[in-house]
Amino acid sequence: MAVTVVQNATCTFCGCVCDDIELHAEGDRIVKAKNACSLGEAWFLHHTAERLYPDALIDGKPASLDAAVERAAEILDRADLPLIYGLSNITSEAQREAVFLAELAGGIVDSHTSL
């Protein structure tokens, strides 16, 4: 299988945010994380790009992303005080969107460190 090499990848496992990681990928799996510490290596090598789940669920049943977004918007529109929660392993860009969504819906943002 061909190996894809990515230079200067960023590791977001901890607050050091090392950005000099050289990743070697085969298919949907990273097989080497050069320059990463033992924590970063475990993080990269155990998170794969396999499709393990449906794009979305509505009432527990697989659904298209478009249908799920529509349904989520309906729920948020009816909500008095929605909670935007989690966000610990997502990108800064996605966190920015989550905060924007909370402002738009009149909600609250919180992270899992509260539990």
Add this chain to the structure above:
Amino acid sequence: MAERRFILIAGRTAKQGRQINVGKDTADYEEIVTTLTMHPEDMKALGVSPGGTVRVRTEYGEAVFRCQAGKVPAGIVFVPYGPPTCRLMGGDTDGTGMPTSKGWEVEIEPVEAVPEGSVDPAGI
């Protein structure tokens, strides 16, 4: 044997940090996050043998751990982060966004050994 007061430090270790990426539903992870390290003299004073079980209490909750002797100062105990330490911590973050995980005042007492598999490691 009466309970004694200690300062508990919960924290990341290399083993715990690797294991949370391998899987939190593994026996290895379970062992890591339910093991408490104590100074050997403190273990003697508390009356707990290596591998013995102790119950740790804070004002927020309690959890049960397997006790091992290790290189920690007298009066201080260490446990890697995990569900059991989460049961001991409150919600205060001192403005950091992450609950305070160091320097908790705890009470520790030895507990009677129970057959393996018959105790909830969370102490519920």
